[in-house]
Amino acid sequence: MKLYEFQGKELFREAGIPVPRGRLVTREEELGLVEFPAVLKAQVLVGGRGKAGGIKVCKTPEEGKKAFESLLGASIKGEKICALLAEETADIKREFYLSITIPSGSKSFLLMGSATGGVEIEQVAQSAPEALFSLLIDPIVGVMDYQVRYVAKRFACEVEEARKVLTGLYRALRENDATLVEINPLAETPRGLLALDAKVVLDDKARWRRSELFERLAEQQAAIGGQAVSVSTDTITYVPLDGTVGLISDGAGTGMLTLDLISDAGARAACFCEMGGLTSPEVMYSALEKTLNNKNVKAIIVVLIGGFNRMDEMAEGIVRYQKEKGLPVPIVVRMCGTMEEEGKRIMREANLKTYDDLYEAVHEVVALAGRNS
Amino acid sequence: MAVLVNRDTNVLVLGITGRSGRLQTKVMLDYGTKVVAGVTPGKGGQMAEGVPVYDFVSEVLKEHRIDAAISFVPARSAKDSSFEAIDNGIKFLVLTMEEIPDHDVLEILSYAKAKGTTVLGPGAAGIISPGKCKLGAHPPRMFTEGNVGVVSKSGALSYEVGKTLTEAGIGQSTVIALGGGPLWGLTQRDAVRLFQEDPETEVILLLGEIGGTTEEEAAEFIAQNVTKPVVALIVGRAAPEGKSLGHAGAIIQGNRGTAQSKITALSRAGAKIATTPKEAAQIIKEIRGE
DSSP: OBOOHHHHHHHHHHTTOOOOOEEEEOSGGGGGGOOSSEEEEEOOSSSOTTTTTOEEEESSHHHHHHHHHHHTTOEETTEEOOOEEEEEOOOOSEEEEEEEEOOTTOSSEEEEEESSOSSOHHHHHHHOGGGEEEEEEOTTTOOOHHHHHHHHHHHTOOHHHHHHHHHHHHHHHHHTTEEEEEEEEEEEETTEEEEOOOEEEEOGGGGGGSHHHHHHHHHHHHHTTOOOOOOOOOOOEEEEOSSSEEEEESSHHHHHHHHHHHHHTTOOEEEEEEOOSSOOHHHHHHHHHHHHTOTTOSEEEEEEEESSSOHHHHHHHHHHHHHHHOOSSOEEEEEEETTHHHHHHHHHHTTOOEESOHHHHHHHHHHHHHHHO | OOSSOOTTOEEEEETTTSHHHHHHHHHHHHHTOEEEEEEOTTOTTOEETTEEEESOHHHHHHHOOOSEEEEOOOGGGHHHHHHHHHHTTOOEEEEOOOOOOHHHHHHHHHHHHHHTOEEEOSSOOEEEETTTEEEEOOOGGGOOEEEEEEEESOHHHHHHHHHHHHHTTOOEEEEEEOOSOSSOSSOHHHHHHHHHHOTTOOEEEEEEESSSSHHHHHHHHHHHHOOSOEEEEEEOTTOOTTOOOSSTTOOOBTTBTOHHHHHHHHHHTTOEEESSHHHHHHHHHHHTTO
16 A cells, blocks of 8 residues: 555654644635745655656745645546645755565665665766665664664764664564555755655555555545555455466466467466456456457457366356356367366266366467457 | 476465365366365364464375465465465465555565575466476476476466476476566566476577567577576567556567567577477477487
């Protein structure tokens, strides 16, 4: 779950990271409560907001009103602005970058910092790689004192200042099951370090143990009319493509392989639908529904090579769909793996053929899709 | 010889009384895997598929020698259950479940590393050493004894390729499915290293997919350390950019993580590249002079 800046800052504040005073503004009358000078910032989930004109410094209430009118309801990279964050201005001496993430393939959290903040970190990596530094934080150990001192040295700031921000950032990460916490820029001001922006992404897989937090944040997002947060237990990945062969698989790897084989056979897939490794007849049923809703589909291939998945259950899902809704296009089912004898029996009794060889199945479905289009 | 498991591996099943745990225990037993005990808190004293169930791993260890554990415990209890196994000195742990919160996964992997436990997974289909031991979901009929070591992120792809090899008369020493990521214990690089060290493995078959950089890391290791022939098959050649295809990591972003970048890296490292499982089987036959 991606958070708006104002939500991220709320979590930062709770974790002890200093943030500017501010209030959310969604209606013009709320501007009266804002002290000027102030910074008005569009609350959107897409990046590059500053460059796109989504941040305006306003010296007077009149400037504030003008900025409010030009920003609210406008859109940034296709995302409509439904709320603004009005914040006190800060006297910025220097700007830093600080984030903690979980990189793919890692076994620790990764802290990244840069003595140059305010710009995109990819840009820093290009133009001033020496300004960048990174530290691994072991999830069992947490932030160590030497790491705090190291960050203080790189930022040339007080150790206690660095400690407040770094331990706060780690707390915000841990206590909210975040997969990303980022401050850019982290500003050095006469009052000490101040987080001027907040980017936070929470782990949807941890929703069950943070249900109150997730609900609160989802309500806030709904209240400002932002993007609806979908709560989904659906394991299906459905990616529409531009061909004619509907592809359903019970494994991502075989799904991608089949996509390649379809392409090698001179056809194109109309979609990529992967059901996940352990699934039920209901998921098979809804995968068929999703695929058949795609009107470009001229024939379907279902690639099943069950390990955790049970072929009897997959067959049950297909047969139930055939009985209840009918199959408007030809279907080619490759079925092997766990409980396959039972699965094939169920298919046979419903007069549905199964294949054992993937290549044969792919050639058959490509031929059928060609004939049907 | 085989890597990580062998004929004498005594297996503990965590979460043995659940639906998946029970079914897979039966399939493993039918295959000849020595499943000697199971753990489900609160179900101690029962039997599951003829296997005694205990409340705690420590209770199991009073009665049995355990070499490896496979877990079917739901994501919410995965951390607790894994820590219990690690605390009790279990040296090889297969985590089959997906959807474990990232923080829990990191803690499990870090703790395991500190205590010397090898973790396969999470989200792993597991490992099979044909004819010897099956610790996971690999459908038995698709595998046969032999000398090709296979490593894959995807379980299904490892079954598919196992089936193709078996039908072509090519047996496997061990087949490992690591999980769809993006966080893993054992990686492709680790598996390649194990195969290089395994006297029974003659050819290494690396199955990769679009997204991430683990294939490139394996390629680096192959270039520097591997003397055995390596065949590589990368799936997702026809995948579109910017769409995640089922696995969390299977996404092409710009020119990063494309099939081509992986193929180039592996090819430079000396691997022979196959575009389909059948071609992989053909190349292995050529390598063996068949």
